[in-house]
Amino acid sequence: xxxxxxxxxxxxxxxxxxxxxxxxxxxxxxxxxxxxxxxxxxxxxxxxxxxxxxxxxxxxxxxxxxxxxxxxxxxxxxxxxxxxxxxxxxxxxxxxxxxxxxxxxxxxxxxxxxxxxxxxxxxxxxxxxxxxxxxxxxxxxxxxxxxxxxxxxxxxxxxxxxxxxxxxxxxxxxxxxxxxxxxxxxxxxxxxxxxxxxxxxxxxxxxxxxxxxxxxxxxxxxxxxxxxxxxxxxxxxxxxxxxxxxxxxxxxxxxxxxxxxxxxxxxxxxxxxxxxxxxxxxxxxxxxxxxxxxxxxxxxxxxxxxxxxxxxxxxxxxxxxxxxxxxxx
Amino acid sequence: xxxxxxxxxxxxxxxxxxxxxxxxxxxxxxxxxxxxxxxxxxxxxxxxxxxxxxxxxxxxxxxxxxxxxxxxxxxxxxxxxxxxxxxxxxxxxxxxxxxxxxxxxxxxxxxxxxxxxxxxxxxxxxxxxxxxxxxxxxxxxxxxxxxxxxxxxxxxxxxxxxxxxxxxxxxxxxxxxxxxxxxxxxxxxxxxxxxxxxxxxxxxxxxxxxxxxxxxxxxxxxxxxxxxxxxxxxxxxxxxxxxxxxxxxxxxxxxxxx
Numbered sequence: 237x238x239x240x241x242x243x244x245x246x247x248x249x250x251x252x253x254x255x256x257x258x259x260x261x262x263x264x265x266x267x268x269x270x271x272x273x274x275x276x277x278x279x280x281x282x283x284x285x286x287x288x289x290x291x292x293x294x295x296x297x298x299x300x301x302x303x304x305x306x307x308x309x310x311x312x313x314x315x316x317x318x319x320x321x322x323x324x325x326x327x328x329x330x331x332x333x334x335x336x337x338x339x340x341x342x343x344x345x346x347x348x349x350x351x352x353x354x355x356x357x358x359x360x361x362x363x364x365x366x367x368x369x370x371x372x373x374x375x376x377x378x379x380x381x382x383x384x385x386x387x388x389x390x391x392x393x394x395x396x397x398x399x400x401x402x403x404x405x406x407x408x409x410x411x412x413x414x415x416x417x418x419x420x421x422x423x424x425x426x427x428x429x430x431x432x433x434x435x436x437x438x439x440x441x442x443x444x445x446x447x448x449x450x451x452x453x454x455x456x457x458x459x460x461x462x463x464x465x466x467x468x469x470x471x472x473x474x475x476x477x478x479x480x481x482x483x484x485x486x487x488x489x490x491x492x493x494x495x496x497x498x499x500x501x502x503x504x505x506x507x508x509x510x511x512x513x514x515x516x517x518x519x520x521x522x523x524x525x526x527x528x529x530x531x532x533x534x535x536x537x538x539x540x541x542x543x544x545x546x547x548x549x550x551x552x553x554x555x556x557x558x559x560x561x562x563x564x565x
Numbered sequence: 566x567x568x569x570x571x572x573x574x575x576x577x578x579x580x581x582x583x584x585x586x587x588x589x590x591x592x593x594x595x596x597x598x599x600x601x602x603x604x605x606x607x608x609x610x611x612x613x614x615x616x617x618x619x620x621x622x623x624x625x626x627x628x629x630x631x632x633x634x635x636x637x638x639x640x641x642x643x644x645x646x647x648x649x650x651x652x653x654x655x656x657x658x659x660x661x662x663x664x665x666x667x668x669x670x671x672x673x674x675x676x677x678x679x680x681x682x683x684x685x686x687x688x689x690x691x692x693x694x695x696x697x698x699x700x701x702x703x704x705x706x707x708x709x710x711x712x713x714x715x716x717x718x719x720x721x722x723x724x725x726x727x728x729x730x731x732x733x734x735x736x737x738x739x740x741x742x743x744x745x746x747x748x749x750x751x752x753x754x755x756x757x758x759x760x761x762x763x764x765x766x767x768x769x770x771x772x773x774x775x776x777x778x779x780x781x782x783x784x785x786x787x788x789x790x791x792x793x794x795x796x797x798x799x800x801x802x803x804x805x806x807x808x809x810x811x812x813x814x815x816x817x818x819x820x821x822x823x
Contacts, residue, residue, distance in 0.1 A: 314654070319654075372578060444673065446674065447673075459616055460614055460640060460644070506655070507656050
């Protein structure tokens, strides 16, 4: 847990120190202290502006989105008893993606596009869940996952269709940019619709953390232990979908975090969800913040987050598979 | 207390597995369920556990229908020991055993100090207290079976139902598990277990229930029901009886016949 907190703190310090206008630790502390005491800080006004208006919101959003995706991935991996599951397993990301490209296609405003994405994610998972539960089978988990995969593919086709129909000069670049994930346009106003759902969903998952251990056992075993698996599964899926949809709506589609961060957290604190969920949240926040800092500093143009997480995530995951796979298999 | 069913039909929505089954288990006795593969042993077990609904008839637990219990109430009376398996995640042995306390706490609760004390007690009871901090995935099959037994006992149930508790265990561990089953029945639990080895029933069961093709072939006291003719009818294969010269104890060998 100390390592997870350390990662987040280092990422936070780096994020403020790196960029077109580097902010030193001293400046940051005096701005924060001034805000708390209500005095005028002893730093350039530009630094204050960068901290509160530009980099601050982006840093907060990166931490929230990273934490949300990692917590959702942790919850889904436990629920589906499969360490290769990511938060979009039930179609949350593909639903949100279709919602967002539709919003862009109809030339809606930024907030409306985010709302479309958020609702798209929720509706997609609700549809998957409804279909999955309607199929009476001995292994409800497997049916749910398979339904998620096929509905995800259908939604992907929908995204493809909208991109095909879209105006290639104005709309298509916006769609592509959104589908690759970015936090470059994040402002203070984006934080409220992000924070609410993420906090709510994470709190629900935290409250259920001990029951989630039992839920990661085979279905019949969990029921024999006295756990109402049906209602609990709905609660966990709803909470994880809420945080996923909110983060995709803010930052676009960012893969890998929900897949690899839970593994790193598990190697650090073990599989007990009581410690795993907080550790995954800290690590996920630190990880995406680090990646976002890279995204805006390594090249003259912003690199899409989804591309960077894949570039960083793939070799990391292979290393993880070869070196520490014993701890979760 | 009694766990019983009268004229029970078992199966899944698409397939009827067995019919006209009468089963009864009382606290303080061990009942062995024997029969060939595919004969309905596991389905009957899961129906008696309340994990699948009967196709017809009713399972009764104490004074009420089993279906009228909440999953929480049920788990405080009946514990299930599945076949030892490899878990997806490397929980510690203590965490696995603490999961047996799930039905004793609220939905949002964490294991209490009292729950931890129960976990320590049941682990010591099976002589595996030293495994407490070890990952469940890194211990032997025999140890895993004992951990699952400890978890069942942590539920503080009246009845314990075990699905092939000796499958994939070495000879020594089979004996250990048989002894524990006997001890649990002596301690006042009602124990129901399935097995492929009639000798395990001879060792640990007061009564046996012979199930073939979803129908009851025979049921009753172990020493009277478990004879060569019954076993040959049950498995459709020759069986040889070995008698101990003085003590009158017997054992069975598969194959050849007499």
